[in-house]
Amino acid sequence: MAKCNKITCHWLLILSIFPICFIPSFSDDGNTDAKILIKFKSYLSNDTALNNWKEAIAPCNGDANNWFGLICVNNTIFGLRLENIGLMGVIDIDTLMELSKFRSLSVMNNSFDGPMPNVNKLVGLKALFLSANKFSGEIRDDAFNGMKYLKKVYLAENEFTGHVPQSLVDLPQLIELSLEGNRFEGHIPDFKQKEIRVLNLANNQFEGPIPESLSNVDPSNLAGNKGLCGKPLEPCKSSKKHTNLIIAITVVAVAALAIIIIALSFLFFGRLAQTSEYKVAQDSKAQNKFQNYNTGLKEAHPNDLPDDFKKENGDLHFVRKDKERFDLHELLRASAEILGSGSFGSTYKAVLLNGPSMVVKRFKQMNNVGREEFHEYMKRLGRLSHPNLLPLVAFYYRKEEKLLIYDYAENGSLASHLHARRGLGEAGLDWPTRLKIIKGVARGLAYLYKEFPTQMLPHGHLKSSNVVLDHAFEPRLTEYALVQVINKNHAQQYMAAYKSPEVTQYDRTTKKTDVWCLGILILELLTGRFPANYLRHGKGNNADLATWVNSVVREEWTGEVFDKEIKKSCKNGEGEMLKLLKIGMCCCEWGVEGRWDWREAVGKIEELERKG
Structure with missing residues (x-):
C-alpha cells in the first residue's frame, strides 16, 4: 500500500482519538531554514494562515511540508505556494535569497501592492506566480536580468503599465508567460523562444502589428487590445508614406x-x-x-454555428448501433437551448422532432487532427460502454471544428448541484447521494484506466462540471479521453489535469495525475467549495482547495470542513465522511510518490460502500 505521508499521523489521530502526534526532529539546515522563513513572515501582514510557522516544528518532512504553503523536496525548501489567503505587506526577496535551493515563488490572489519585487536577485528561480494582486507601475527593463533558469512567469490581473521589459522577452528558457489583465502598452515584442507554449497578452493596451512569431497563437490570448492587428487577428490597414x-x-x-x-x-x-x-x-x-432556415441551434445562439454547416449533407457518423439515426439537418432544426459555454466551446441540449434529447458539444480546438485519425479515435470512444460514462452517440468532422453528440442526462452537472442551484435556493445533495456519486465517478475512472492502459491521462479533464447526473442521480463522466485529440497548447491551458502539482512544478504528467483530479473532486463534493484554480487559464494555482482542507484538519482536528448540507443529512455517518476525506487528501497528495494510485483509491471508496 502506498503511503499518504503528509497526513498519515494526523489521520491516526482523527480515527483513533489520540491527543498527540509524532513530530520529527530536524537538522541544523532545517533549523536555519525555519529562522529564515520566520524572518520572511515578519514582513507580512494579515498572515493568520501562517500560524503554524513555528521554529519548534520542522518546515519539511522529506517531500511533505509541515508548514503551510511550503514546497519541499528532500527536506529542503524548494518553493513557497502562498495563494488565496489575503496576504499583504512586503515580499522580502533579500531574505528568500538565503534559501539555497529556492526555485518557485507563488503569491497569487492576495493583496500585495506597489512596484514589481526585485525578483532577479533570486537567480535560481524557475517559476514566478504574482497574478491577481495589486502590483502596479512600470517594470524596469532589467527586472529579469540574469534569470537564466526562469521558465514560468505569471503577472496577470495586476495594474502594471508601460512596455514589456526586454529582459523578460530575452529569458532563454521561458515556456509560459501570462500578462493578461494589466495595462501594458506599445508594440508586442518578438518572442523568439521556440518552446514557449503559454503566452497570454489579452486585455492590455498593446497596439500595432502582431509579430510573425505569434501568428499562430489562440486569438483569445490577444483579445482586448484594441490597437492590435495582423494574423491571427484582423489584417493591418496599409500605412501612408x-x-x-x-x-x-x-x-x-x-x-x-x-x-x-x-x-x-x-x-x-x-x-x-x-x-x-x-x-x-x-x-x-x-x-x-x-x-426561414430553422429555429433550432441557430436560434439558441444566432452566431454560434457557422453558416456553412447549412451546406453540408447531414453526414453525421454514428458510433453506436443501438441509437436512432438522424442527420445534421434534423439536428440543426431541433429545438435547442444552450447548456453552457466552456473552455472548448458551446454545449447544447437539442430535442429532436419526435425523438430523444441529445447533447451537442462543439469543439474548436481539435483542428490539428486529421480526418482519418479523428474518425478512428471517435469509433474507439464509441465502443466504450460503462454505466458511469456518458456514451458518445455520433460525431461530425470539419477541419475547423467538430461536433460530438452524446446522450442527455436529466439532472444536469454535479457542479450545478454543488454550487449554482444552491445559490437559487434549491436544497443541496444529501450524504447518501454524494457517496453514490463519488462511487460511480471512481468506477467510471477505473474503467478508463483499464481501457487506456498506455495513456498517462485516460480522462484528462475530470471535474464537477464534467460529471453529469441521470434521472436516478447516477453519475456519468463526460469529456473523457479527449487529450489525444485536443490541441496541445489549449489542453495545457484549460484541462483540469494540467493544473496538477507535477505539471505546474515539473512539467510532466503521470499515471497518478487523473487521481489528483479525483482527489480535488472528492474535496469539492465534501466541502461544497469550488476549486477556484479551475477558473484560471494555464497553470499556477494548483491545490488551493486541498491546501485549505489540510490546514483546517491539521489545526482543528474536526470535521468542520464538511458542507453543512451533508452534516444535516448524516447524523451517524461522520466517520464514513472522514474516511472519504482522508481518501480525497491521499489522492491529491502534492508529491506523486506519496499519492495513492487509482486502484488503491477506488478500492478504499468501494470499502465505504460496503460499510456505509
Whole structure:
C-alpha cells in the first residue's frame, strides 16, 4: 500500500482519538531554514494562515511540508505556494535569497501592492506566480536580468503599465508567460523562444502589428487590445508614406487627375447607386434565407454555428448501433437551448422532432487532427460502454471544428448541484447521494484506466462540471479521453489535469495525475467549495482547495470542513465522511510518490460502500 505521508499521523489521530502526534526532529539546515522563513513572515501582514510557522516544528518532512504553503523536496525548501489567503505587506526577496535551493515563488490572489519585487536577485528561480494582486507601475527593463533558469512567469490581473521589459522577452528558457489583465502598452515584442507554449497578452493596451512569431497563437490570448492587428487577428490597414517623394508624387497625381475626376463624377455616382441597390437586395435575400432556415441551434445562439454547416449533407457518423439515426439537418432544426459555454466551446441540449434529447458539444480546438485519425479515435470512444460514462452517440468532422453528440442526462452537472442551484435556493445533495456519486465517478475512472492502459491521462479533464447526473442521480463522466485529440497548447491551458502539482512544478504528467483530479473532486463534493484554480487559464494555482482542507484538519482536528448540507443529512455517518476525506487528501497528495494510485483509491471508496 502506498503511503499518504503528509497526513498519515494526523489521520491516526482523527480515527483513533489520540491527543498527540509524532513530530520529527530536524537538522541544523532545517533549523536555519525555519529562522529564515520566520524572518520572511515578519514582513507580512494579515498572515493568520501562517500560524503554524513555528521554529519548534520542522518546515519539511522529506517531500511533505509541515508548514503551510511550503514546497519541499528532500527536506529542503524548494518553493513557497502562498495563494488565496489575503496576504499583504512586503515580499522580502533579500531574505528568500538565503534559501539555497529556492526555485518557485507563488503569491497569487492576495493583496500585495506597489512596484514589481526585485525578483532577479533570486537567480535560481524557475517559476514566478504574482497574478491577481495589486502590483502596479512600470517594470524596469532589467527586472529579469540574469534569470537564466526562469521558465514560468505569471503577472496577470495586476495594474502594471508601460512596455514589456526586454529582459523578460530575452529569458532563454521561458515556456509560459501570462500578462493578461494589466495595462501594458506599445508594440508586442518578438518572442523568439521556440518552446514557449503559454503566452497570454489579452486585455492590455498593446497596439500595432502582431509579430510573425505569434501568428499562430489562440486569438483569445490577444483579445482586448484594441490597437492590435495582423494574423491571427484582423489584417493591418496599409500605412501612408510620408516622405517628400511621396508627397510630391501625390500632388502631381491629384492635379493630373482632377479633370478626369470631374468628367467622370456622374458616371461614378450612377454606378455606385446601382451597386448599393444590388447589395441591399442581396443582403435582404440572405437575411430571409437565414430567418426561414430553422429555429433550432441557430436560434439558441444566432452566431454560434457557422453558416456553412447549412451546406453540408447531414453526414453525421454514428458510433453506436443501438441509437436512432438522424442527420445534421434534423439536428440543426431541433429545438435547442444552450447548456453552457466552456473552455472548448458551446454545449447544447437539442430535442429532436419526435425523438430523444441529445447533447451537442462543439469543439474548436481539435483542428490539428486529421480526418482519418479523428474518425478512428471517435469509433474507439464509441465502443466504450460503462454505466458511469456518458456514451458518445455520433460525431461530425470539419477541419475547423467538430461536433460530438452524446446522450442527455436529466439532472444536469454535479457542479450545478454543488454550487449554482444552491445559490437559487434549491436544497443541496444529501450524504447518501454524494457517496453514490463519488462511487460511480471512481468506477467510471477505473474503467478508463483499464481501457487506456498506455495513456498517462485516460480522462484528462475530470471535474464537477464534467460529471453529469441521470434521472436516478447516477453519475456519468463526460469529456473523457479527449487529450489525444485536443490541441496541445489549449489542453495545457484549460484541462483540469494540467493544473496538477507535477505539471505546474515539473512539467510532466503521470499515471497518478487523473487521481489528483479525483482527489480535488472528492474535496469539492465534501466541502461544497469550488476549486477556484479551475477558473484560471494555464497553470499556477494548483491545490488551493486541498491546501485549505489540510490546514483546517491539521489545526482543528474536526470535521468542520464538511458542507453543512451533508452534516444535516448524516447524523451517524461522520466517520464514513472522514474516511472519504482522508481518501480525497491521499489522492491529491502534492508529491506523486506519496499519492495513492487509482486502484488503491477506488478500492478504499468501494470499502465505504460496503460499510456505509
